[in-house]
Amino acid sequence: MNYTKKIVLVIAVFSVLNSCSTRKDTVISRNWHALNTKYNVLFNGKEAFNKGVEQINEGYKDDWFTQLPIEPIQFEEDKINIPNLNTGMGAGFNDDNNEAEKATTPFGIAEEKAVKAIQKHGMNIKDVERNRQIDDAYLLLGKARYYEQRFIPAIEAFNYVIATYPDANLIAETKIWRAKANIRNDNEEFAIESMKLLLQVKDTLEVDLPEITREQGYTALAMAYIKSDSIEHAKKYLIKSTETLNNRNQGTRNLFVLGQIYSSQHKKDSASLAFNKIINFRKAPYKYKMHAHIELAKNSTNDSTSATILDKIQDLIKERENRPYLDELYYQVGYLHEQNDSINLAVDNYNKSLRARSDNVKQKTFTYEKLGNINYKNSEYVLASSYYDSIINIAADTLNLRFRRIKRKHKNLASLINFEKTVSENDSILKIVALSKPEQEAFFQKYIDDLKQKDEEAAQLKLNQQAFGDTFGGNQLKSLNKGKWYFYNSQSLSFGKSEFAKIWGNRALEDNWRWSGKRATNRTAEDSVAIDTKNVRYDLASYLETIPTEKEKIDTLSINRNQALYELGIIYKEQFKDTKLAIARLERVNSLNPSKELILPINWHLYQIYNELGNAIKTNLHKNIILTDYPTTKFAQVIKNPNKPIEEAVSVNEIEESYKETYYLYKEAKFEETVAKINDILPTLQDSKLLPKFELLKAYAIGKYQDIETYKIAMEFVAVSYGNTEEGRKAKEIVKQLSK
Known part of the structure; x- marks a missing residue:
């Protein structure tokens, strides 16, 4: 009896497994493979793909001083290649070695999962695919290849979906992705033609496309026209792509690019409409809102609108959440003041822009350039040169036309700076030479006294930082306390007490103990902040020895100074x-x-x-x-x-x-x-x-x-x-x- 049950169980299991074969067109087989594809393999593949897209978005840094690309991703031209393809399955599968290499990246993992879904769960029976999830797998395969900059294999995957699954619900999305891949592959004419067929012919046939799909299609068309330098057509489709704004990220970006295009064409009213639409769009990402305000400032004129925008930016500066944008906001305030000929206010705000914490090197170069140009215009050539020098120091690897122009301007000032330096130095020396001996001694003694005071202040500041920074808030006591209150730790208490004595001495417990008039008791000489008065920097004789006394040297200084003045x-x-x-x-x-x-x-x-x-x-x-x-x-x-x-x-x-x-x-x-x-x-x-x-x-x-x-x-x-x-x-x- 038990033997019979076992035989029946084995036969049942075998029957179920046999019915789940990719070669059996049964209800169980179709649904079993579809569920495994969607909720197992493809789910993991899409998670990896989304992770890769998220990494790109986080790593991509927009250059707000230039027109933004519609798609926020930077492809490297020299990485575009045509790999050897194995077209046995119709969509360009690579060999196992290449797949193993790609599997270390999110898009490589996504491609690997898509391939696995196709190979393990594909049900191509009599040239008809019975697994309704396989078209999704091919779409994921093409998208992963697109982001890995392998555009031709990506197009192969998209074409396979379009040819094999013409009635799939994702066919429109696939065509859009194929158009984008063709744009990247310098075949924008085909992309434009295919997108017009998708969008305009569908309109004629009264077949509704989802709004989100239309936005994607119009965005792709705008990309193609920008690539082909047809800016007017690009504007037309950017406008269409921003009518609904279902995709808040891409839609807002399209609006920003549209505003930048209008601005470059000096159509300030149209540009302002686009940027104001971003500001008023509640769901717009914050970075676009902030830079829309900045672009409005760039487009302002010397009228009442300029004053309104200036007041708005001043309000934005006061808001705590805008601290990451302070360098850009102060720069625009300075720019507006400069446009209104309030040069002192402009300089003040440009300096605030430089002082704001930021890693935006390009913004700093523009600020330095503004300050350099203002000083250059005011004939302050030495100061102007120092600002240009700052640009060269922080942007040494830049090779664009603007940087070369600044570098040439800085170089033209080089000889002038050297001559001015010669005049300044020789004048100073000759002025000291002309003083009497007592006057020379008084001059250098005052210099030494000032130097000592500065050194004492710097030494005291350093000691205070070590005592109260490293001791009370630093890593040392953090490691000692580890959650305990400071005064419960005898080792920390002893260490803090000794540090206090080094700085303040043994002071009596009384009111106003920190006043300078209160004297410390038993304070040892080695504990005090002392300055080595025998240091050569404080030796009066060493300074007096440097004063030239020979007539020949003094004459040379005078001749060189006069020659420099003439030059x-x-x-x-x-x-x-x-x-x-x-x-x-x-x-x-x-x-x-x-x-x-x-x-x-x-x-x-x-x-x-x-x-x-x-x-x-x-x-x-x-x-x-x-x-x-x-x-x-x-x-x-x-x-x-x-x-x-x-x-x-x-x-x-x-x-x-x-x-x-x-x-x-x-x-x-x-x-x-x-x-x-x-x-x-x-x-x-x-x-x-x-x-x-x-x-x-x-x-x-x-x-x-x-x-x-x-x-x-x-x-x-x-x-x-x-x-x-x-x-x-x-x-x-x-x-x-x-x-x-």
Whole structure:
């Protein structure tokens, strides 16, 4: 009897298993495989796929300074490839080795699960698929391949679904994904055609598509038209894709891109409508709302709307939840103030933007650039250069056109900065040299006293941080207490007491014990915050020894300072067209008893500047000096014949002869005479092609009798001023060698 039951049980189990075969078209078999596919294999595959998409969304950083891509994902062009495909199952399955490699990534796992579902649970009986979940598996397979940037295998999977399951409920979604894969594969024409067939023909046939599907289709069409640079068509379908906003993330992004397009076309009213729609959309992701406010500020004009937007951004700054956006918000406040010519307020807010905690390097570069440009416009070239230098330091790997422009601007300021530095340093030294001995001692003693005070404050601050930061809130006591109250731990209590004594001494228990007037008792010398007064930094004699006393060194400082002032005058006059600073530098050097070879060119340049400004008194002053003291020079001839073009004052042959004569002076080691002669000639060579040669020869001569730093500055002037010439390139090479 028991034997018979066992036989019946075995037969029953065998019958059930046989009925679940993928080759048996039975109700049990179809439902068993469909359930296993949906709730086991495909469920795990979709979970892995969603995890991969979530990782992409979290890792993707939008560049809000450029037009956003419609799909927030960045594909690398060099990763697009055509793998070897095994098309035995109609959708491009890879070999086992490749599958094993991909299984370590979320999309690899999703693809692996999709393949498993197709291979283990597919019921293709007489060319008809009986498992209603297999089309979902192929769609998941294609989507996973899409995100892994394997677009051709993805298209294979989508095509298989479309050809094999034309009546599937997900056929429209599959066609949209196929269109997106074709867009990524530079076949946007096919994508546009297929999407129009899906969306427009369905409209004609009065077959309703779900709103969410329509949004996806219009989004894909907009992607295709942007890829093909058909911006007007892209705008049309972005508008259509944002009519319903069922997908709040993609819909909001489409609105933002639409607003950016309008903004780039200077259609500010249309752009404002798009950004305001985002702000008023309750379900919009917060980052889009914030940047919509920022874009409204960018599009504002100098009217009442600007004031309204400014007030709104000020309100946003006060809200705690907007702290991650403070750098961008302060920047826009600064921008609005700058547009309204409130430069001081603009600078204040730009600085607040820099102080705000943020890892947005690109935002910092724009803020630094704004501050640099403001100072550049105000002739604060040294400060402007420091801001450009900050951009170069934090964005050294950037290679775009904007960065190259900033770098070139910074380089053009290099020689100016060096000359200004020379003037500042030499002025400081010469000022101290001019003081009497007691005045020098008093000057440096005050400096030492200030230095000691700063060092004491820094040392006390550091000790306080160690005592109250590391002791009471730091890791050491955390490890000691581990949940116990501080005063219940005798070891922690002892440690804290000793640290208190080191800082405050043994103070009496009384009111106002922290007052400086309350004296500590029994405080040992080694426990106090002491400064080594024998440190060379506090040694008065060491400072006094650095003051030059030899007449030769003092004269050299004066000569270098005067030469730098003259060069600055020329740079401001010729390169920056800043007549105010050019006059200031040239007039100053003129009042400092400059060397003989500088007197004539200084007066010539001042004559030219004042003549252009229409200042007759100053013009005549410098003209008379030239005509009286240098009547036979080319400068005097030009002044006497004002109607003759300056370039004709000296013929080409004369210039060539002058260069030869100067070059012979250089070869004869008469370097100071070489520099003097070139300084005399230069003002008459403003339009000569030989001007760079004279400047380079002058730099060579300077390098022969002056220090290496002065030589480097002279070469940098040639490299910056004549960078596109052979002489400028040669100067760049020399500067590069000197900088090593």
